[in-house]
Amino acid sequence: xxxxxxxxxxxxxxxxxxxxxxxxxxxxxxxxxxxxxxxxxxxxxxxxxxxxxxxxxxxxxxxxxxxxxxxxxxxxxxxxxxxxxxxxxxxxxxxxxxxxxxxxxxxxxxxxxxxxxxxxxxxxxxxxxxxxxxxxxxxxxxxxxxxxxxxxxxxxxxxxxxxxxxxxxxxxxxxxxxxxxxxxxxxxxxxxxxxxxxxxxxxxxxxxxxxxxxxxxxxxxxxxxxxxxxxxxxxxxxxxxxxxxxxxxxxxxxxxxxxxxxxxxxxxxxxxxxxxxxxxxxxxxxxxxxxxxxxxxxxxxxxxxxxxxxxxxxxxxxxxxxxxxxxxxxxxxxxxxxxxxxxxxxxxxxxxxxxxxxxxxxxxxxxxxxxxxxxxxxxxxxxxxxxxxxxxxxxxxxxxxxxxxxxxxxxxxxxxxxxxxxxxxxxxxxxxxxxxxxxxxxxxxxxxxxxxxxxxxxxxxxxxxxxxxxxxxxxxxxxxxxxxxxxxxxxxxxxxxxxxxxxxxxxxxxxxxxxxxxxxxxxxxxxxxxxxxxxxxxxxxxxxxxxxxxxxxxxxxxxxxxxxxxxxxxxxxxxxxxxxxxxxxxxxxxxxxxxxxxxxxxxxxxxxxxxxxxxxxxxxxxxxxxxxxxxxxxxxxxxxxxxxxxxxxxxxxxxxxxxxxxxxxxxxxxxxxxxxxxxxxxxxxxxxxxxxxxxxxxxxxxxxxxxxxxxxxxxxxxxxxxxxxxxxxxxxxxxxxxxxxxxxxxxxxxxxxxxxxxxxxxxxxxxxxxxxxxxxxxxxxxxxxxxxxxxxxxxxxxxxxxxxxxxxxxxxxxxxxxxxxxxxxxxxxxxxxxxxxxxxxxxxxxxxxxxxxxxxxxxxxxxxxxxxxxxxxxxxxxxxxxxxxxxxxxxxxxxxxxxxxxxxxxxxxxxxxxxxxxxxxxxxxxxxxxxxxx
Numbered sequence: 001x002x003x004x005x006x007x008x009x010x011x012x013x014x015x016x017x018x019x020x021x022x023x024x025x026x027x028x029x030x031x032x033x034x035x036x037x038x039x040x041x042x043x044x045x046x047x048x049x050x051x052x053x054x055x056x057x058x059x060x061x062x063x064x065x066x067x068x069x070x071x072x073x074x075x076x077x078x079x080x081x082x083x084x085x086x087x088x089x090x091x092x093x094x095x096x097x098x099x100x101x102x103x104x105x106x107x108x109x110x111x112x113x114x115x116x117x118x119x120x121x122x123x124x125x126x127x128x129x130x131x132x133x134x135x136x137x138x139x140x141x142x143x144x145x146x147x148x149x150x151x152x153x154x155x156x157x158x159x160x161x162x163x164x165x166x167x168x169x170x171x172x173x174x175x176x177x178x179x180x181x182x183x184x185x186x187x188x189x190x191x192x193x194x195x196x197x198x199x200x201x202x203x204x205x206x207x208x209x210x211x212x213x214x215x216x217x218x219x220x221x222x223x224x225x226x227x228x229x230x231x232x233x234x235x236x237x238x239x240x241x242x243x244x245x246x247x248x249x250x251x252x253x254x255x256x257x258x259x260x261x262x263x264x265x266x267x268x269x270x271x272x273x274x275x276x277x278x279x280x281x282x283x284x285x286x287x288x289x290x291x292x293x294x295x296x297x298x299x300x301x302x303x304x305x306x307x308x309x310x311x312x313x314x315x316x317x318x319x320x321x322x323x324x325x326x327x328x329x330x331x332x333x334x335x336x337x338x339x340x341x342x343x344x345x346x347x348x349x350x351x352x353x354x355x356x357x358x359x360x361x362x363x364x365x366x367x368x369x370x371x372x373x374x375x376x377x378x379x380x381x382x383x384x385x386x387x388x389x390x391x392x393x394x395x396x397x398x399x400x401x402x403x404x405x406x407x408x409x410x411x412x413x414x415x416x417x418x419x420x421x422x423x424x425x426x427x428x429x430x431x432x433x434x435x436x437x438x439x440x441x442x443x444x445x446x447x448x449x450x451x452x453x454x455x456x457x458x459x460x461x462x463x464x465x466x467x468x469x470x471x472x473x474x475x476x477x478x479x480x481x482x483x484x485x486x487x488x489x490x491x492x493x494x495x496x497x498x499x500x501x502x503x504x505x506x507x508x509x510x511x512x513x514x515x516x517x518x519x520x521x522x523x524x525x526x527x528x529x530x531x532x533x534x535x536x537x538x539x540x541x542x543x544x545x546x547x548x549x550x551x552x553x554x555x556x557x558x559x560x561x562x563x564x565x566x567x568x569x570x571x572x573x574x575x576x577x578x579x580x581x582x583x584x585x586x587x588x589x590x591x592x593x594x595x596x597x598x599x600x601x602x603x604x605x606x607x608x609x610x611x612x613x614x615x616x617x618x619x620x621x622x623x624x625x626x627x628x629x630x631x632x633x634x635x636x637x638x639x640x641x642x643x644x645x646x647x648x649x650x651x652x653x654x655x656x657x658x659x660x661x662x663x664x665x666x667x668x669x670x671x672x673x674x675x676x677x678x679x680x681x682x683x684x685x686x687x688x689x690x691x692x693x694x695x696x697x698x699x700x701x702x703x704x705x706x707x708x709x710x711x712x713x714x715x716x717x718x719x720x721x722x723x724x725x726x727x728x729x730x731x732x733x734x735x736x737x738x739x740x741x742x743x744x745x746x747x748x749x750x751x752x753x754x755x756x757x758x759x760x761x762x763x764x765x766x767x768x769x770x771x772x773x774x775x776x777x778x779x780x781x782x783x784x785x786x787x788x789x790x791x792x793x794x795x796x797x798x799x800x801x802x803x804x805x806x807x808x809x810x811x812x813x814x815x816x817x818x819x820x821x822x823x824x825x826x827x828x829x830x831x832x833x834x835x836x837x838x839x840x841x842x843x844x845x846x847x848x849x850x851x852x853x854x855x856x857x858x859x860x861x862x863x864x865x866x867x868x869x870x871x872x873x874x875x876x877x878x879x880x881x882x883x884x885x886x887x888x889x890x891x892x893x894x895x896x897x898x899x900x901x902x903x904x905x906x907x908x909x910x911x912x913x914x915x916x917x918x919x920x921x922x923x924x925x926x927x928x929x930x931x932x933x934x
Contacts, residue, residue, distance in 0.1 A: 030214040033070040050083030069209040072199040081196035088190035094219035102209035110206035117191035133162030133171040139186030148178035150667030155322020165219035175229030248591035272307035339387035341413035357384035364468040375444025379406035398426035449475030464510040465566030471503040513904040519605035523719035524781035526829040528864035533905035535867040538928035542584040548914035556598040556672035557897035559605040588630030598672030603688040610654035612698040617649035636701040659698040662690035668740035686741035705760030716779035809846025828864040865902035
């Protein structure tokens with residue numbers, strides 16, 4: 001043992017001495033960004049030649065950041081290297097660029113350091129969420145970029161090196177080889193007329209911390225790169241990440257609440273401000289705790305604020321989080337403006353209105369959404385309800401004088417137009433679409449015994465999945481109220497209370513209304529809700545927020561929204577919205593900086609919905625939300641026996657009281673930044689793979705089973721009520737490697753596997769060899785049948801018996817187009833038919849049912865209902881399968897993957913076109929209703 005220790009020590013010293021010895025060899029320049037080295041706005045080289053000129057504010061890292069560093073906001077700073085142009089132009093034998101960098105925000109393209117002139121030159125930087133190194137050479141004129149496979153993390157220090165030796169171009173990240181290519185041979189060209197810039201590329205602006213940059217006139221060896229990384233690895237600060245959060249919720253127009261949890265008790269502090277890095281202390285724990293909550297006040301509108309968390313323990317050590325930001329103008333789901341003041345003079349009716357409002361709210365449990373007040377008079381019952389709840393109240397009254405009096409009175413206290421509105425009508429037919437109101441009441445019934453004109457109209461306007469009719473009619477008997485209500489033809493209405501003076505009717509789920517609880521509707525990935533109502537022509541039900549600003553760019557192909565029980569859950573740009581599907585009310589929203597997932601065709605969603613809650617995978621854990629309130633009820637890790645930074649939570653599904661999940665090596669998930677398209681067959685088409693698949697009890701989080709054998713291909717995981725199915729690669733070299741975003745080598749040693757969903761035991765497994773899947777590889781389950789869809793230069797469709805794994809049929813056919821998602825369409829299964837563009841086949845036999853289903857000219861994939869398919873052509877489009885009619889809803893369009901859902905008897909389409917420049921004038925969330933026949 002002593003001999004081995006001395007040998008290792010000698011080797012380590014030898015490596016270190018070698019690194020020191022060769023440091024000057026071939027070094028053009030090395031700059032260390034240390035405050036005491038700066039002379040004015042000039043930073044001279046620590047080695048070699050040249051200096052760095054800084055234009056704009058000079059911001060240095062805080063002590064907690066450990067490594068001395070300069071903060072560069074590319075919108076505010078120009079950082080130029082001077083005095084190295086001749087040395088770069090004279091390069092002959094090779095080239096290396098080396099940096100220690102911490103990325104604070106990524107963009108579509110951005111540079112750490114580079115020298116570009118048009119499409120020539122070189123650059124070490126990052127594209128979207130991946131480091132990249134690009135060069136142009138004498139043999140290959142235009143610059144070619146080579147990207148790392150793993151995603152970078154904001155707020156983490158990296159040693160990034162690009163090398164070129166005339167034959168091979170290499171990119172290293174943290175001492176390891178991240179990419180190597182011989183596609184760009186020859187001497188590197190450095191354009192003499194172009195400046196060497198740090199921290200920018202054309203019009204893309206990121207934010208980064210830089211500790212050190214070096215240029216070399218030769219290609220560093222793999223050993224040298226590893227040694228240089230090891231020199232400073234021990235001194236790297238590890239930015240701490242909370243166990244939960246941070247989660248930011250808006251309280252009102254000038255304040256927010258931030259909550260987070262830590263693994264162990266400690267004292268936390270928030271630093272915040274308009275500039276980054278933030279330095280103003282706003283709040284600090286009084287004593288050590290693992291649950292932290294702070295309220296920031298005094299926010300101004302339309303400003304970007306930054307904040308970070310600082311942690312200290314009993315030993316006196318201090319650590320910080322990365323820098324987070326929020327936009328104060330995004331005030332979604334802040335509590336509505338309170339109703340203050342009394343617009344009506346006190347009289348004998350005042351206590352009647354107060355008691356009635358309190359009784360209605362207490363008995364119905366409806367405190368938010370939209371309320372309709374029939375025969376509203378001057379709006380006294382409307383006012384009593386609004387001041388005791390978060391309801392938005394619409395008053396309907398036929399007397400013009402009463403309408404005018406009510407508007408005037410409510411406007412005097414600022415309630416009119418913000419919380420309460422009036423409409424005048426004397427028609428029996430209500431001037432509203434179906435399903436709109438969470439609560440319907442009557443002022444006339446309360447004070448004069450005047451019952452609404454039509455119970456059928458009231459029933460029509462009541463929201464399914466929990467809407468309530470609450471009549472307070474003291475002058476009416478129970479029998480009279482029952483007789484007025486009658487017997488609506490819809491079976492989902494329940495008369496909860498019918499007494500003298502009181503009637504309560506609640507509407508349940510719409511019979512035949514579909515739901516969408518997974519990325520592709522259900523655990524089987526059928527992309528079909530089986531909704532019985534959606535078909536034919538559609539008309540607008542509601543439109544409004546969220547608009548494009550808080551949403552992720554359309555090209556990232558982000559997770560689909562989910563909908564069940566009248567609720568709609570939508571992911572934005574690190575935002576999560578809980579909404580009413582039937583009227584668009586935003587009930588809650590949370591800002592979670594770590595909440596992001598992209599490239600659904602090569603991975604899968606991070607969100608699922610069941611009776612037990614809304615489950616959202618955020619980095620290494622799953623957060624269990626209360627769907628009604630947005631409160632986080634529990635946090636469960638994907639890999640509890642390993643360090644938190646090793647694995648993220650990948651796949652997620654909910655089946656029969658179980659929560660299915662997978663553990664993905666950190667860095668493999670696609671996070672997305674800005675402007676990605678993910679529609680090519682290059683590194684954007686690499687498949688995300690998992691090391692393990694597991695099941696938890698969705699109520700308690702208890703671990704039920706875990707499977708580990710091959711690398712599980714995430715977009716092929718699907719489930720039935722009894723089994724979970726997937727494709728995996730058991731290639732030994734892949735299993736031994738670090739990469740978990742993998743290309744064509746994933747299709748070797750491939751197996752198709754079925755596990756018992758209750759025990760995790762293997763039901764069957766088959767060695768398989770499909771055609772590949774360089775673009776996409778999907779698997780779908782329905783009716784005891786599995787369908788595998790792979791694309792190479794055409795589509796390949798395979799039907800398999802889910803009970804045995806035996807092959808049933810296969811079909812091979814050409815793409816319809818090679819752009820805008822034409823090579824990566826996800827299939828839709830409706831009953832016994834699978835629609836796999838451009839054809840439709842019998843699910844069980846593979847028999848061709850129809851060729852050339854209607855062609856769509858733009859991005860995105862299809863979603864199905866029992867009698868229709870909805871999608872994007874130029875605009876939102878519905879294909880009625882019964883009549884074979886194709887109808888476009890002009891003016892609005894979907895995103896680039898899946899955001900139109902036929903659910904609950906309607907079509908909901910949260911805004912997903914953010915960043916698009918196609919012809920469509922309206923960017924909005926919108927819902928449609930099947931149009932009633934005249």
